[in-house]
Amino acid sequence: MNRLEGKVALITGGALGIGAACARRMIEAGARVAIADVLDEPGQALARELGEHACYLHADVSVEDDVRHAVAGTVAHFGRLDVLVNNAGISGTNKPTHELTEAEWDHVQAINVKGVFFGTKHAIAPMRLAGGGSIINLSSIYGLIGAPDIPPYHASKGAVRLMAKTDALLYAADRIRVNSIHPGFIWTPMVEYHLSTLGGDAAANRQGVASLHPLGHLGEPDDIAWGVVYLASDEAKFITGSELVIDGGYSCR
Secondary structure (H helix, E strand, C coil), rough: CCCCCCCCCEEEECCHHHHHHHHHHHHHHEEEEEEEEEEEHHHHHHHHHHHHHHHEEEECCHHHHHHHHHHHHHHHHHHCCCCEECCCCCCCCCCCCHHCCHHHHHHHHHHHHHHHHHHHHHHHHHHHHCCEEEEECCHHHHCCCCCCCCCCHHHHHHHHHHHHHHHHHHHHHHEEEEEEEEEEECCCCCHHHHHHCCCHHHHHHHHHHHHCCCEEEEEHHHHHHHHHHHCHHHHCCCCCCCEEEECCHHHHH
């Protein structure tokens, strides 16, 4: 099905994990995709794998000029911009609030929050020229509920959720839709690293986190990518300012 036929998307943090899955599924659905990341080798390899409908652009989303150039590079390469997937993010330091340094806090906000701000800021002009668009912010279950760990990450994902709602209102008249996606634990390099920091048996840690989801297992990157395809498509033309929760039932508890 060519659900995204004719659309051009930019995916930040697109080299691995959820971002890479989004690139694959969006191209399968008919889109052309620019992959932006700081991980040049896997990003370039993915673009080669996906062929002429993909390109790779180096971009650190915490640096506004990098994001501006990524948006401009997408338009230069493919002629337009219809979809922005603000996916780039990090988990950051896992310490209680009173032990965190200012630098540890700021590092997470710079990528997870400012990165979304910069992406949205620079996507608006080309989306207006295209006659509309879809901006999809990757938040988290921890943009909806709390947990006693990783305070900078949870704060950042709450911010991303509210940024989507604000921008949905600001740009609705331009036919630019803005929504957030809230994954549960998805088996990606970031989650694998997080579980490795817990100590003890790795398999037991994975099963313990999996058991927090009523469906009894971790999610896969494609579980999120299909949600991105939907929100990017015209099937979602009446959806803006909403939260798409893809979490195996985690947040039902």
